[in-house]
Amino acid sequence: MPVARPDSSGARIIAHVDLDCFYVQVEQRKQPKLRGLPTAVVQYNEWKGGGLIAVGYEARNYGVKRSMRGDEAKEVCPQIELVQVPVARGKADLSSYRNAGSEVVSILARKGRCERASIDEVYLDLTDAAEAMLAQTPPESLDEVDEEALKSHILGLESKDGNDSKATVKEWLCRCDADHRDKLLACGVLIVTELRMQVLKETEFTCSAGIAHNKMLAKLASGMNKPAQQTTVPFSSVKGLLDSLPIKKMKQLGGKLGTSLQNELGVTTVGDLLKFSEDKLQERYGFNTGTWLWNIARGISGEEVQARLLPKSHGSGKSFPGPRALKTVASVQHWLNQLCEELSERLCSDLEQNKRIAHTLTLHASAFKSSDSDSRKKFPSKSCPLRYGTAKIQEDTFNLFQAGLREFLGSFGVKTQGSHYSGWRITALSVSASKIVPVLSGTCSITKYFNGPDKFGSTSEQLPDNFIDAAPLSPSGSESYSTLNSTELQNELPGEQVWIEHSMADLGQLEMKANTWNRLDPSCSISKQTSGRSMVSFRN
DNA sequence: TAGTTACTGGTGT
DNA sequence: CACACCAGT
Numbered sequence: 001m002p003v004a005r006p007d008s009s010g011a012r013i014i015a016h017v018d019l020d021c022f023y024v025q026v027e028q029r030k031q032p033k034l035r036g037l038p039t040a041v042v043q044y045n046e047w048k049g050g051g052l053i054a055v056g057y058e059a060r061n062y063g064v065k066r067s068m069r070g071d072e073a074k075e076v077c078p079q080i081e082l083v084q085v086p087v088a089r090g091k092a093d094l095s096s097y098r099n100a101g102s103e104v105v106s107i108l109a110r111k112g113r114c115e116r117a118s119i120d121e122v123y124l125d126l127t128d129a130a131e132a133m134l135a136q137t138p139p140e141s142l143d144e145v146d147e148e149a150l151k152s153h154i155l156g157l158e159s160k161d162g163n164d165s166k167a168t169v170k171e172w173l174c175r176c177d178a179d180h181r182d183k184l185l186a187c188g189v190l191i192v193t194e195l196r197m198q199v200l201k202e203t204e205f206t207c208s209a210g211i212a213h214n215k216m217l218a219k220l221a222s223g224m225n226k227p228a229q230q231t232t233v234p235f236s237s238v239k240g241l242l243d244s245l246p247i248k249k250m251k252q253l254g255g256k257l258g259t260s261l262q263n264e265l266g267v268t269t270v271g272d273l274l275k276f277s278e279d280k281l282q283e284r285y286g287f288n289t290g291t292w293l294w295n296i297a298r299g300i301s302g303e304e305v306q307a308r309l310l311p312k313s314h315g316s317g318k319s320f321p322g323p324r325a326l327k328t329v330a331s332v333q334h335w336l337n338q339l340c341e342e343l344s345e346r347l348c349s350d351l352e353q354n355k356r357i358a359h360t361l362t363l364h365a366s367a368f369k370s371s372d373s374d375s376r377k378k379f380p381s382k383s384c385p386l387r388y389g390t391a392k393i394q395e396d397t398f399n400l401f402q403a404g405l406r407e408f409l410g411s412f413g414v415k416t417q418g419s420h421y422s423g424w425r426i427t428a429l430s431v432s433a434s435k436i437v438p439v440l441s442g443t444c445s446i447t448k449y450f451n452g453p454d455k456f457g458s459t460s461e462q463l464p465d466n467f468i469d470a471a472p473l474s475p476s477g478s479e480s481y482s483t484l485n486s487t488e489l490q491n492e493l494p495g496e497q498v499w500i501e502h503s504m505a506d507l508g509q510l511e512m513k514a515n516t517w518n519r520l521d522p523s524c525s526i527s528k529q530t531s532g533r534s535m536v537s538f539r540n
Numbered sequence: 541t542a543g544t545t546a547c548t549g550g551t552g553t
Numbered sequence: 554c555a556c557a558c559c560a561g562t
């Protein structure tokens with residue numbers, strides 16, 4: 001649920017940058033002959049031509065929608081180019097899009113604080129950069145403004161944004177009698193113009209952007225003129241923008257909260273919200289959400305741009321709809337193994353490229369239970385400490401699944417011999433890795449995360465906990481994961497210290513390059529030679 | 541029997 | 554913390 005945050009002190013300059021139909025652009029860069037043609041990206045195509053996950057703007061002109069199947073798209077636009085998402089291990093492989101997203105982030109992060117909000121969206125806090133520009137080379141001092149910047153949209157500037165808009169935009173950008181906020185915004189517009197041009201030059205991708213005084217308004221603005229355009233929201237036009245805006249357009253109000261607002265309070269537009277007191281909204285939706293609603297109705301949002309260029313988790317999943325639902329343990333194990341392979345590969349890349357390790361492994365599944373009259377039931381998600389190495393991840397994941405399945409069936413496991421009816425069907429599986437923390441990185445030393453005594457006597461190098469074969473201090477603590485390999489899992493100890501044990505037997509299964517291992521972990525071989533078992537501790 | 545999939549991030553308990 | 558559930562693309 002949304003949380004109200006106090007609006008921070010001064011005026012901030014926040015940008016939201018959104019890549020236009022990103023997957024389509026990635027495929028068009030890979031295959032330039034597709035440029036300019038109506039194009040969509042589909043995943044799988046066995047059933048009704050596959051599901052569209054991105055639609056290019058040429059195709060949108062023919063009425064192609066993201067909700068369509070490939071076959072429907074062909075009906076309304078017979079000449080459409082349908083590009084398939086790469087497949088690896090029998091599932092969609094989104095790595096090329098993730099990598100392309102990273103290219104863009106590394107460019108956008110050059111100015112100001114940058115938050116990777118999704119695979120194709122970032123927020124930027126450009127306050128400092130804008131202040132600096134205003135102090136050194138304010139727009140009003142410029143004789144010429146970049147032609148690209150003049151294509152900007154400025155909300156509330158004239159009724160029309162068509163005719164001689166460039167002249168009026170230039171006038172607005174360079175007004176010397178503008179208030180401080182608008183001058184800062186003008187600087188933000190110029191900075192974002194520059195960033196978008198750099199993105200285009202260096203990646204060939206176009207993007208759209210919104211520039212405003214907070215994240216909410218910037219996000220709203222980035223979607224107002226697409227593709228390849230940018231929109232700014234001066235403070236003076238906030239009310240006019242929000243007054244008639246359907247609440248469903250607002251982030252966080254597209255779901256149940258928005259529906260409730262409409263049904264319970266008769267609120268259709270953000271402006272309608274203004275009629276309700278903060279107390280009234282709190283009474284109906286709780287303290288936090290009530291205040292949050294009262295604030296957003298007024299264009300107030302103190303949410304900060306987080307400095308984060310990398311994802312907080314990695315996941316690999318696949319659905320098995322309708323008749324494809326999995327009915328045997330063997331088929332589930334097969335698919336879990338595929339998902340774990342992908343996850344393990346991505347974890348290793350993250351380790352090599354970003355020097356980060358994940359600490360938690362989680363399994364999610366969706367299932368039907370057909371024995372009960374009500375066939376629908378929730379399959380519990382399960383998690384455990386994450387051990388690196390494909391085989392270990394596969395083993396732990398399968399154990400999590402079995403634990404979940406037992407719970408799901410209420411310990412009345414119907415025997416599942418052969419390919420016979422087994423009382424359950426799995427319609428989706430996913431494995432994810434979370435709690436990802438940086439590991440030794442010069443300035444950001446691992447010692448920050450490992451506060452326990454240094455059992456190696458080595459001062460300079462320490463090891464990530466889940467690589468080490470560490471013997472448990474006590475024979476057994478409380479067995480949080482008793483259904484799993486009990487001796488190899490986490491035990492809680494007093495003093496908030498946690499000891500992790502791991503087998504070194506199949507270190508070789510770590511799909512990492514030896515030189516990487518040695519570079520990251522020079523003491524590893526030492527600990528292997530000297531003891532075969534070694535310990536490390538860390539504080540949670 | 542979910543045919544908008546395969547991801548992400550966030551909050552509440 | 555583990556887990557449920559919401560939301561967005």
